[in-house]
Amino acid sequence: MTWWRRAFPLELAEEGHFSRREFARFLAVVSAGFTAGIGYLWLRKKPLEGGSDPEPGHHETPxxxxxxxxxxxxxxxxxxxxxxxxxxxxxxxxxxxxxxxxxxxxxxxxxxxxxxxxxxxxxxxxxxxxxxxxxxxxxxxxxxxxxxxxxxxxxxxxxxxxxxxxxxxxxxxxxxxxxxxxxxxxx
Amino acid sequence: MSLPSRPRQGHFTEAALGITLLVLVIQLYLFETVLQSVLDGHRTLLAGAFIASLALTVVALVLAFKAPCLDDDPGA
CATH class of the missing domain: 2.102.10.10 (Rieske [2Fe-2S] iron-sulphur domain)
Incomplete structure (x- = not known):
């Protein structure tokens, strides 16, 4: 019996329906989401609200x-x-x-x-x-x-x-x- | 208390799960740092951050989908 099983001796009928590997796959998808988010920030040309990053050569309208x-x-x-x-x-x-x-x-x-x-x-x-x-x-x-x-x-x-x-x-x-x-x- | 045996693909060691969680924590920190930098107007680190995040995602994907050697019950 693992240490966390001894610390939390709860048995749920549904616990076998979600394996560690399925949880790890979910985490991997979340990880891919973080990467996609950074990629979006990288490719995004318009600055984020509150940011200061005008495009090169951009001319403001007075x-x-x-x-x-x-x-x-x-x-x-x-x-x-x-x-x-x-x-x-x-x-x-x-x-x-x-x-x-x-x-x-x-x-x-x-x-x-x-x-x-x-x-x-x-x-x-x-x-x-x-x-x-x-x-x-x-x-x-x-x-x-x-x-x-x-x-x-x-x-x-x-x-x-x-x-x-x-x-x-x-x-x-x-x-x-x-x-x-x-x-x-x-x- | 005995857990029902799972198919081999369902087993996943605590070490592998811990590494996956560590990858997520690193990526969360990386994303927060990158977002802060972009809001400050610094975009130069975006390329490096994206590559680092991509590498961590590959690690997480490999662990989640292609790591039978990390299963804790190879005989099952």
């Missing part, structure tokens, strides 16, 4: 965002970039700088919003800093996708492309976003 002077520090505006599903957020930081990011949280895809001095994902209380979109608190581990902005001579603001993903993701330090600051944002 999107007009209105007058740059319309947005005051601390204000935000939503817009669509590539298509009607590509929700983005334009913000003017408290320092007065304009930034635009994909609105999709890199954790589970909820829409982030601009609160105080940070971008906040209300689903799981993830926070991103506004300068480069880095996650500073909560479950997200990847930065928000950034959108390239262009101010034209007539004062209009345009979204013209996608920023490359920053690779120098800093360690989350308490000084970057102290936990006690959270009460200031949510209150």
């Amino acid at each position: 999107v007009a965002l209105g007058l740059a002077s319309d947005l005051q520090p601390g204000q935000s505006r939503l817009f669509k970039f590539r298509d009607e599903h590509d929700a983005c957020i334009l913000i003017r930081t408290p320092k007065g700088e304009l930034r635009a990011y994909r609105q999709t949280c890199t954790h589970l895809g909820c829409a982030v919003r601009f609160r105080g001095e940070r971008l906040e994902c209300p689903c799981h209380e993830g926070f991103f800093e506004v300068d480069r979109g880095f996650p500073v608190q909560g479950p997200p581990s990847r930065p928000l996708g950034g959108i390239t902005l262009e101010t034209r001579p007539d004062g209009t603001l345009w979204a013209v492309g996608e920023l490359p993903k920053p690779t120098d993701l800093p360690e989350r330090v308490a000084t970057a976003c102290p936990r006690e600051a959270r009460t200031e944002v949510t209150s």
